[in-house]
Amino acid sequence: MKNEKFLDQLINDLQPVKTFAPPIQTALYWFVIAVLIIATLDFFMMPLRADLAQKLSEFSFILQWIFLLLISVLAAMAVSWIGRPGRPGQKLLINASFLLMGVFSSIFAARGLQMGAHLGCEFGGVRCMAAIIMLSILPAAFFFWQSRRAASVYPGLSGSLIGLASGTIGATALALSCDDDKPFHLLEWHLVFPLLLLCVMGFLAGRKVLRW
Amino acid sequence: MSGPKGESLAESQNEQxxxxxxxxxxxxxxxxxxxxLLEVQVMVESYVKNSFYRFRNQVVDGHQQDLVQDILxxxxxxxxxYDPSQYFLPWVYAISRYKVIDFLRTSKRRNAHVELDEEELVDHSALIENVPATIDTAAMLKTLPEKQRKILEMVKLEGLSIAEAAKRTGFSQSDIKITIHRAIKTLQSNLKRQ
Structure with missing residues (x-):
């Protein structure tokens, strides 16, 4: 098609548009919805751990929660930032999300090594991983749907970050039900394996769903 | 912004x-x-031109205009x-960059198909035409699997186009091309053995 004709078509098609909400607002909106979804699913699907009251008074347990939720918020913000082309701060948020995840995992690895624990495959661990993935799928799907209207310039990466953001909330919720606090159990089955899987799944889905 | 002070100011005014x-x-x-659109079109055209220059081995110049329209x-x-509180030009270039990368990826895949069509098939066709008359073509074709034989007959003997063969068999066009390619490879190795 000739350029002049093409430009005329674009001009004729012009309609007023509502600009996107600021990315921080989009990210926090998703985060609140995701927490509500996961909390509801967790409440109905999984029994609370017997020692929850005692655990809630432990600083390390609360710190673990804060860390995970912070990673989730950062990853959600990174997705929202990537969805606005040319916006500064995208790389910083992407790096911060993955870096914080790495630091958090390293803390558990260090604690496990200090205690002389061993890595291993256990049925309970696989169940924990499956639970995190199950809990995360719905909020992740919602985030994908929400991000379709955006213009992600890195669709695969956005998908991975959606997986990370959802998975960390799932891991936070599972901490309310799973009473196995061994560092390597948490490292393997609450963090590395489920989050890695969700990131890979998110990457593949992102390349399909968020391409425009 | 880089460059002399006057240029930066001009850029800034243009941006505003x-x-x-x-x-x-x-x-x-x-x-x-x-x-x-008139101003952005010029910028996008220049951006695409530069990008094509950098990747000149991978793309065909005829697609330049398509890509510009795709970006627009x-x-x-x-x-x-676009957030009005942010700069406009980075937004335009980020979208342009995304579209150029996407185009280059797609065209790389497309080029792979072109190679298969134009190089492999032509070469093999020539090979088949040069086969001595003493070789029983029908017998050779019988050595091929059903699908390969049928498609090869349609395209090479009946003279159907790839699109027509795809329509008749219900397979995709790329499937037809790959099947022909494989069939010819098989025939070639059978001939060598003989």
Whole structure:
């Protein structure tokens, strides 16, 4: 098609548009919805751990929660930032999300090594991983749907970050039900394996769903 | 911004002007859109040209205009993602960059198909035409699997096009091309053995 004709078509098609909400607002909106979804699913699907009251008074347990939720918020913000082309701060948020995840995992690895624990495959661990993935799928799907209207310039990466953001909330919720606090159990089955899987799944889905 | 002070100021003024136009475009102002598109078109064309120059081995120049239109369409459909509080030009270039990369990826795949069509098939066709008359073509074809034989007969003996063969068999065009390629490879190795 000739350029002049093409430009005329674009001009004729012009309609007023509502600009996107600021990315921080989009990210926090998703985060609140995701927490509500996961909390509801967790409440109905999984029994609370017997020692929850005692655990809630432990600083390390609360710190673990804060860390995970912070990673989730950062990853959600990174997705929202990537969805606005040319916006500064995208790389910083992407790096911060993955870096914080790495630091958090390293803390558990260090604690496990200090205690002389061993890595291993256990049925309970696989169940924990499956639970995190199950809990995360719905909020992740919602985030994908929400991000379709955006213009992600890195669709695969956005998908991975959606997986990370959802998975960390799932891991936070599972901490309310799973009473196995061994560092390597948490490292393997609450963090590395489920989050890695969700990131890979998110990457593949992102390349399909968020391409425009 | 880099460059001499005067240039930076000019760039900044240009940025402000375009940003203001874009704000009006988001409100649905036709005149602003017309003015903005003309300016953005020049920028996008230049960006695409530079990108094509850098990747000149991978793309065909004829696609340059298609890509420019594709980018302009993307700017049109995603105009709600521009935040008026942010710079306009980085938004345009980020979208252009994304579209160019996407195009290069797609064209790389497309080029792979072109190689298969134009190089492999032509060479093998020549090989088949040069086969001595003493070789029983029908017998050779019988050595092929059913699908390969049928498709090869359609395209090489009956003279159907790839698209026609795809339509008749219900397979995709790329499937037809690959099947022919494999069939010819098999025939070639059978001939060598004989």
């Amino acid at each position: 002007r375009l940003s203001l136009l874009m704000r009006k475009v988001q409100e649905g102002d036709f005149d602003s859109y017309s003015a903005l 369409l993307a700017l049109h459909t995603k105009r709600h993602t």
